[in-house]
Amino acid sequence: ELKVEQNPLFLSMQEGKNYTIYCNYSTTSDRLYWYRQDPGKSLESLFVLLSNGAVKQEGRLMASLDTKARLSTLHITAAVHDLSATYFCAVDMLNTNAGKSTFGDGTTLTVKP
Amino acid sequence: KAGVTQTPRYLIKTRGQQVTLSCSPISGHRSVSWYQQTPGQGLQFLFEYFSETQRNKGNFPGRFSGRQFSNSRSEMNVSTLELGDSALYLCASSSGTSGYEQYFGPGTRLTVT
Numbered sequence: 001e002l003k004v005e006q007n008p009l010f011l012s013m014q015e016g017k018n019y020t021i022y023c024n025y026s027t028t029s030d031r032l033y034w035y036r037q038d039p040g041k042s043l044e045s046l047f048v049l050l051s052n053g054a055v056k057q058e059g060r061l062m063a064s065l066d067t068k069a070r071l072s073t074l075h076i077t078a079a080v081h082d083l084s085a086t087y088f089c090a091v092d093m094l095n096t097n098a099g100k101s102t103f104g105d106g107t108t109l110t111v112k113p
Numbered sequence: 114k115a116g117v118t119q120t121p122r123y124l125i126k127t128r129g130q131q132v133t134l135s136c137s138p139i140s141g142h143r144s145v146s147w148y149q150q151t152p153g154q155g156l157q158f159l160f161e162y163f164s165e166t167q168r169n170k171g172n173f174p175g176r177f178s179g180r181q182f183s184n185s186r187s188e189m190n191v192s193t194l195e196l197g198d199s200a201l202y203l204c205a206s207s208s209g210t211s212g213y214e215q216y217f218g219p220g221t222r223l224t225v226t
Contacts, residue, residue, distance in 0.1 A: 031213050042203060043217040050213065088156065092213070099146040099207055099215065100169040103156035
């Protein structure tokens, strides 16, 4: 059974600071996703990582994937209040069709002025 | 391109009743996945349909069922509702054959009283 663990689950940051959210998963996979969810809203796709060593960046967020360590990171640079949200990583098992993702518990990020 | 739509957006039902939720995927997408989100259990995969066939199934009781029509629209049905079925039900669409990104709808908030 695939398990996905995120840490930390709650993160309070000062504006302008950097931090990293970690996502570990238990079985071999080559597809990892990061999503953002605002309170009361649906999930917004941030990144899709498909190979070992993949790195993607969008604005102040950068995601990376190490399939050998079964680890992905979401790095936040110079946080701003607009980044306050819950961030989920999700993983698909190797050699499965897309559409059946296992999600982590989410990291609730609060950025304070 | 229109996004994923879900109807209804909010629903209140009584324990023991049944409910049907609807999801219309992005035009051209043939895969629809359903997820349940609750504060206690997080985001859990229910099932995935591709070209009118259930391709993947999560660990939910048989009270949860779904189907997909020839136009790729999907419905999920929950029979004999329980209080614990109160949740945000999200559907996601993807091409199902190339690329792996899933696009989530706004969700249906189901409250069982």
